[in-house]
Amino acid sequence: MAAATSVPTAPSGSQPTARQVATRFVDTWLLIVYALLAVVYLLTPVALIILFSFNDPAGRSNFTWQGFTLKYWLNPFGVNGLPEAVGLSLVIAFLSTTVATALGTLVAIALERYRFKGRGAVNSLIFLPMATPEIIMGASLLPLFVSIGAPPFFPLNFATILIAHIMFNISFVVVTVRARLAGFPRHLEEAAADLYANEWQTFWRVTFPLILPGVIAAALLAFSLSIDDFVITNFSAGKTQTFPMYIYAKYRIGIPVQVNVIGTVIFLVAVGAVVLTTVSGRRRR
Amino acid sequence: MGTLLKRHRWIAPVALLTPGILWLLVFYLYPAVQMFQSSLWSGSLEKGFEFSFSNYTNYTEGLAEYAPIYLRSIMYAGAATVLTALFAYPLAYTIAFKGGRYKNLLLFLVVAPFFTSFLLRTISWKILLGDESPILQVIHLVPFVPEDFRLLATPIAVISGITYGFLPFMTLPVYVALEKVDIRLVEAARDLYAGPWRPGGAIAGFIVGGGLATVLGIAFGWEWLLTGIAGAIAGTAIGWLFISESFIRVTLPLSLPGVFAGSLLTFIPAIGDYVNAEMLGNPDTMMIGNVIQNKFLTQNDYPAAAALSFMLMAGVLVVVAIYARILGTEELSASAGRL
Numbered sequence: 264m265a266a267a268t269s270v271p272t273a274p275s276g277s278q279p280t281a282r283q284v285a286t287r288f289v290d291t292w293l294l295i296v297y298a299l300l301a302v303v304y305l306l307t308p309v310a311l312i313i314l315f316s317f318n319d320p321a322g323r324s325n326f327t328w329q330g331f332t333l334k335y336w337l338n339p340f341g342v343n344g345l346p347e348a349v350g351l352s353l354v355i356a357f358l359s360t361t362v363a364t365a366l367g368t369l370v371a372i373a374l375e376r377y378r379f380k381g382r383g384a385v386n387s388l389i390f391l392p393m394a395t396p397e398i399i400m401g402a403s404l405l406p407l408f409v410s411i412g413a414p415p416f417f418p419l420n421f422a423t424i425l426i427a428h429i430m431f432n433i434s435f436v437v438v439t440v441r442a443r444l445a446g447f448p449r450h451l452e453e454a455a456a457d458l459y460a461n462e463w464q465t466f467w468r469v470t471f472p473l474i475l476p477g478v479i480a481a482a483l484l485a486f487s488l489s490i491d492d493f494v495i496t497n498f499s500a501g502k503t504q505t506f507p508m509y510i511y512a513k514y515r516i517g518i519p520v521q522v523n524v525i526g527t528v529i530f531l532v533a534v535g536a537v538v539l540t541t542v543s544g545r546r547r548r
Numbered sequence: 549m550g551t552l553l554k555r556h557r558w559i560a561p562v563a564l565l566t567p568g569i570l571w572l573l574v575f576y577l578y579p580a581v582q583m584f585q586s587s588l589w590s591g592s593l594e595k596g597f598e599f600s601f602s603n604y605t606n607y608t609e610g611l612a613e614y615a616p617i618y619l620r621s622i623m624y625a626g627a628a629t630v631l632t633a634l635f636a637y638p639l640a641y642t643i644a645f646k647g648g649r650y651k652n653l654l655l656f657l658v659v660a661p662f663f664t665s666f667l668l669r670t671i672s673w674k675i676l677l678g679d680e681s682p683i684l685q686v687i688h689l690v691p692f693v694p695e696d697f698r699l700l701a702t703p704i705a706v707i708s709g710i711t712y713g714f715l716p717f718m719t720l721p722v723y724v725a726l727e728k729v730d731i732r733l734v735e736a737a738r739d740l741y742a743g744p745w746r747p748g749g750a751i752a753g754f755i756v757g758g759g760l761a762t763v764l765g766i767a768f769g770w771e772w773l774l775t776g777i778a779g780a781i782a783g784t785a786i787g788w789l790f791i792s793e794s795f796i797r798v799t800l801p802l803s804l805p806g807v808f809a810g811s812l813l814t815f816i817p818a819i820g821d822y823v824n825a826e827m828l829g830n831p832d833t834m835m836i837g838n839v840i841q842n843k844f845l846t847q848n849d850y851p852a853a854a855a856l857s858f859m860l861m862a863g864v865l866v867v868v869a870i871y872a873r874i875l876g877t878e879e880l881s882a883s884a885g886r887l
Contacts, residue, residue, distance in 0.1 A: 286744075290790065291646055298642035301635060302657045305715065308672030309664050315675075326675055366568035373564035385569060392576050394812070394868045395861065396820025398837045402857045403579035406586040406850050409593070430575040433568050491666055493823065498844065510667045514827070518671070526668045533663035537656065 309530065316523035323517030335520040339528075342519045348509035349525055351421070355505060356489040359428035364482045366429070367436025368474075374437070375444040392434045400431060401498030408499065419501025427499040428492065432485040439484055443477025476544055483540065487533060580861070587854035597850065606855035614839055614856060618863075621835040624703070624825075625818035627767035628710035629718075630760055632814050633807055635711070636718035640806075641799075643719075644726035658719050670709060670827050677705050677828065701830040703769050709824035714817060718810035725806025729799055737794035745796055749787035752796075757783015805875060812871055816864055836860055 315325055319332035340346040374385065392400065408416040408423050415422040451473070455465040493507035500508055510522055587606055589597040611618075643654045661669060676683055677699040687693055699705050745752075761779020765772035822837030836856065843853035 293790075294638060294642040294646055298639050298646075298654065301639045302654065304712075305658060305661050308669045308676065308712070309661055311672040311675060312664055312668050326678065327680060366571060369564040370568040373561040377561035377564075379558065379561045385565060388569060388572050388577065390872075391868075392572065394816055394864070396816055396837075396864060398820040398822065398840055399583075399857050399861045399864075400576065400579075402840055402844055402853065403583040404575065405844055406854060407575075407579040407582050409850070410582070410586070426575055430571060433572060437568070487662060491662075493667055494820075497841065507665060507667055510665060510671075514667070514671070523668070526665050530664045534660065537663075541652070 312523055313527045313530070316520060316527045318520060318523075320520065325518055325520050325523065335524050339521050339524045342521050344504065345509060345519065345521055345525070348504045348506045351504065352490050352506035355421070355424055355428055356486050359425055359432055359489045360482050360485040363429045363432035363436050363485050364478060367433045367481065367485075368440050368478055370433070371437045371440035371444060372470075375441055375447070389434050389437050392431055393438075397431070397492075397494040398498075401427070401495040404430075404495070405498045419499055420503050423499040423501070424496055424503060424505065427495050428489045431492070431495060432488060435484055435488060436481040439481035440474060440477045443474050443480070447473065476540075479540060483536060490529065583854050583861075584858055586850055587858045589851040589854070591851075593848040593850065603851065606851050607859065610852055610855045610859070614836065617834060617836050617839060618859070620833075621819050621837070623767045624707050624710065624833075624835060625815050625821075627707050627764050628714065628818050629811050629815045630764065631707070631711045632715050632718040633722075633811060634760070636715055636722055636810065637803075637807065640719050640722035640726055644723055644729075645731075655720075655723065659716050662716065666713065667823065669713070670823055673705070673709050673712060674700065674827055677708070700828065701833075703767065703829070703833050705828040706825050706833045706835075707767060709828045710818045710821055713821075713824065714814040717813040717817070718807075721809040721813060722803060722806040725803040725809075726799070729802045733798050733802075734794050737798050742793035742797060745791050745793040746788060748793075748796070749791040750784045751787070753783035753785070753787020753791065754780050755783070757781075757786070808871065808875055812868070815867070819864065820860065 315328070316335065317331050317333065318325055318328055319330045319334070320327070321329050335341075340349075370385070370389065373379075374382065374389075404423070404427055405419075408419060411417060417423075447470075451469050452465050455469045460468065491507060492505075493511060496505055496508060497511070504512065506525065510518060513519065513522070585599060586597070588601060588603045589599055589606075590603045591597040639658070643651055643658075647654050675681060678684070679698055679700065684697075684699060687697065687699075688695075699708075758776050758780030761782075762772050762776035764779075765775030768775075819835075820837050822835055822841055825833055825835040825838055840853050840856050840860070843849045843856065
């Protein structure tokens, strides 16, 4: 102690030299400029998708800029198969999100609340799908469906896509909801129990409202994963076409401009949904 | 109901777990086991398949024919992982320490690309790297660039496509780790006379920069010696000018778990990816994913495709198991939860 107090001036106590100030200023601004460049890099392809939704291509392929037009925005569904594909993607995303969010939330509650044998195994089973390349999950589902060889699994259809999407979404829901449950104020539940609420009432009146933001975040994540999934869907769709499958099918023969219009709309809706949940979450706090 | 639950405490967790876990057992774990079984099939989709352990030749033949493609996939995914780490670290560092009130906005911009279609973004890169793109025209203004230099349909295009696609997967976990770094530790290091890291920084920059550039040079198919020297020079300069002792001794070690988590989150999807290789590459840049999807969906050669998939999965599982043993899965799940 005596030694520590006998040191009169640490460098932080003294005034930093002009040179130190200059170095720190340059460091900071270099980093900020770099971060802005990185954001531009990340968003350039997105900007290009939006830009090319206003393109007026000469031929079938929408790869070179020809001129500005609004005609595809005014007629976003005027191409064969596209509205059906988008509709199917929305239905699958909605259903798989609903089921996966319900199943995943239950698992998250069980993992966070109870100590039981085999908890480690359950943890691993949740973790593994997130650590498996998508192509392997798709490629292992395909022989399963084919070897069952009977409806609803074969021929591949809507149901098989839905099964696959629920499967890969569950894990993401579990980890998102768990992150929310980790700092959960348990005493509120105990207070409810003290006030003669049964477990059912406690869950719906105390627990659920508190974890709801986490559940909503999980559902948003699941929805965005489902609506954009191509690799696993490619293995479980057969002749059924979702929006990404439609893009892939048209990739070689020329993608209609309407695809960019739909892609832009999906982007704007997703951004809007995130902004809305953040703003409302902030207000609640 | 209340007394029943209290008497049998195991009922509640089992009831909560059963539906979700059952789904994963039936549609994740069982198919993986079944895939191993189908890798030992022979026959065809039309005539029916037959199982026999003597069909292990699916493995030996697959390995003999596709070993170079496995190697290429590891190289491309590895190069992309190194590049995302190099790009993401300063980005995450800036957001964590200089972001101030714009932190959440910047994080939002980092994940914003995920709100558009992955396929459409890859097609955007096809346009950006194409022969008529402004980027290429600028490159051609540089002296000594050969007349026929192009980016599209080269390893550079494939690796940069993968790098772009998975950059947010690296940025988020690194950010999460950096944000947890206690700034008082850094200040304490400065108080204890941690200054610029001049000789050490230069030497470390020389070794790391040179090493990484050589690896990338090999992956890109460039003159690896020249790339290595260029990387070493750049690394030395960065190490001499920017790396401080407090960063090396405090911030970097504390953030390494985030870098490892990000590397795994990037490498795993990257090694199975086939969209970038298909859209941005050429037949010589084919990755193992292309082979697997082609065999499954075009040739209907399930046994061979299952054998190839199983080998890929085994490789990935070994990497994941080593990672989980050493570092645990908390960091990974936490960053996946933040997506």
